[in-house]
Amino acid sequence: MDFLKGLDLKNRIFFFSVSLLGFLGFVLSLGRVTMDPSLAGFFYNSDSLFFSIIYQELFLKPGANFLISLKDLGWTPAPYFFPDLVQYFALRTIYLPLDRGAWEWTHLSYAIFQWTLLLSGILFFLQKVRKEKLQYEGIFLTLGFGYFVGIILILYKIDLFVFLPGFHGGNLAVLSWAWAFFHQWEERNSGKDFILVFVSVFLFSLSDLLFIPCFLVPTLGVHFCQWFIEERSANRIKKIVYLYFPVVLGIVFSRFFFQWIRKISPVFFPGVASPQKIGEVIGTWKLEDFAYSLTRLWKENWIYLVCILAFFLLIKLLTKKEKFQTDRSEYLFLVLGIFTPFVLLIYGFVFGLAGKQGIQEIDRYFGQILLGFLGIGFVFILRFYQNGFFKFGSAILLLLVILFSIQFTYRKGLGIEHYPNKVACLDQLSESKDWKRGIASFWYVRPMRIFSKRDLQPDDYLYDLMLFYWQNNLSWFERETPAYTFAIVDGIDEKILKKKLGEPSSITYCDGIPIYSFDRPEKSSEFIKENRNKIDMWRISTSRY
Structure with missing residues (x-):
């Protein structure tokens, strides 16, 4: 059946073209982001x-000074240092010379880099666990498949978190x-490998706690099965304990380091999604809550789950019976995609983090299902591509x-620069009303600060006008000038707003959302003093003075 038999170079060129076109198709699909409002x-x-906000605060705003700007910077519960922050800062620095579209190029390049890092990581892992070297045709075919999956995710708007910084996608890319x-x-038990495992586990678990179960549940599960099926002995248990020593060491050091950086003054880490005490939550357990989360998980991921099981069963049916030692890759990806999400779901239910009142964004917290699908898909292709x-x-x-996807994408239209309608409307109003600083809720602030062409500076408040300290700089709320001159009344309590800043001098609308104008700087000054008092009390209570 090999119609190019004996022509190895032509074979490689053909399969390389598949992966190259897959990559180009993936890049082009990202051109749809600006053109599709939902994307x-x-x-x-x-x-x-x-x-983007962190980079802007540290390096781009007028008078930015890295050490000064770092003071009182509010982080997210997960730091996302590696690879998210490193990748994003490096890419944004590359695009500094651009006058227009730098943020968009950074975001889209980040998606390309992260998806490529994820795909190449799977291949790197499979190369390590397989005894023979991966052939070029197999590498190119799997990459083509991986980039095609990326195209589908973009065009159908599925699991987009995996392409973005700060959404646990980096955890999947490095796993x-x-x-x-x-x-x-x-395999080698060398000092170099010990350090490599320790450092990687330290960095990745420091950056995202989800790395720990995603790493440990599959590896421990496979090692337990190997022990149970092949060698149930105390000596084998000792070997496993020794094997996981650098892993445990990396996790322990990462937790100590995180507790230390939470206490230093420059950066504010507001905490993590902490589990409740078992005694407090046990009375709230409801099986319908667990069923609700499980149903959502199935509805959002049933295609992946079915494909994982199908690939695994086909591999087992079409290959000879093998021992665990020869190649455990399909077992690892099976456990990662099928059992790890279930373990996380049970953990969330037991400790009050899941259910109707708990974590609702199933996709970003259960991305290991997508990685399990990709991984076992790669294994399947590499097992049978020689046919x-x-x-x-x-x-x-x-x-x-x-x-076909390239043609479809191109026909639909491509673009780079992003200028949201709401931001454009606010820019237009600010030009006529001389707005500069305003009040808004979480979902408005960052797009306005990044994409406003009038350099609008909204500050981030909760519904009751309490400070929202995640992903902010506390200095935003403390500065005296400029005064608050507008407020976007969406996600903000209108009565409290009027109490703090007085009656609006005028009301305009953007996309049906009321925008209040204010011209009472003395009321703004009083409100800012309240903010400063709240922040001072917090600094005293946390020894940050």
Whole structure:
């Protein structure tokens, strides 16, 4: 069936073209972000612009000084240092020379880099666990498949969090790399590998606590099965304990380090999504809450789950019976995609973090299902691509659907610069009313600060006008000038707003949302003094003076 038999170079060129077109198709699909309001609304929402705000505060705002600007900077509960912050800051620095579109280029480049890091991490891990070297055709075919999945996710607006900073996507991108280092340590037991495992676990668990269960549940699950099926002995248990020593050490050091940085004065880490005490939450357990979360998990991920099971069963049916030692990759991805989410769901239910009153964004917290699907899909392709019919049949099919997606994307229109209608409307109003500083809720502030062409500076408040300290700089709320001259009355209590700043001098509208204008600087000054008193009390209580 190999119609190019003996022509290795032509084979490689053909399969390389599949992966290259997949990459180009993925890049082009990101050009749809600006053109599609719902895509743009997710890619450039307040959560995804967190590192944009941090970078702006540290390096771009007038008079920015890294050490001074770092003072009282409010972080997120998960620090997202590695790889999110490092990737984003590096890319944003590259685009500093651009006068227009720098933020958009940074965001889109970040998506390309992170998805490529995720796909290459899976291949790196599979290369480590397989005895033979991966062939070029297999590498190119899997990459083509991976980029095609990325195209589908973008065009159908599925699991977009995986392409963005600060959404636990970085955890997925580095997980396979950490597994590869861990496998090297298991195979060679060298000091270099010990340090590599320790450092990677330290950095990744420091950055995102979700890394810990995503790393440990599959590896421990597979090692337990291996012990139970093949060698139930005390000696084997000792080997496993020794094997996990650098992992435990990395986790412990990361927790100590995190507790230390939470106490230093420059940066404010508001905390984590802490579990409630078991005694307090046990009385609130309701099976219908667990069923609710489980149902949502299934509805959002049923295609992945079915594909994971199908790929695994096909691998087992079409290959000879193997021992765990030969290649555990499909078992790891099976546990990652099927059992790890269930463990997290049970943990969330037991400690009051899930259910109808708990965490609602199932997708971003259960992205390991997507990674499990991709990983076991790669394993399936690499197991069977040497079959001529499968190899060229799948490559041709993949090539056709990629070409179709490229044509579809191009026909729909592409763009880079993002200028939201609400921000454009506010810019237009600010020009006529001379607005500069205002009050807004969480979902307005970051897009306005990043994309406003009039350099509007809204400050972030909760519904009752209490300070919102996540992803902010406390200095925003303390400065005397300029005075508050406008407020976006969406997610803000109108009565409290009037009590603090007086009756509005005029009311205008953007997309049906009322915008109040204020011209009483003395009321603004009183409100700012209240803010300063609240912040001073917090600083005293946390020894941050």
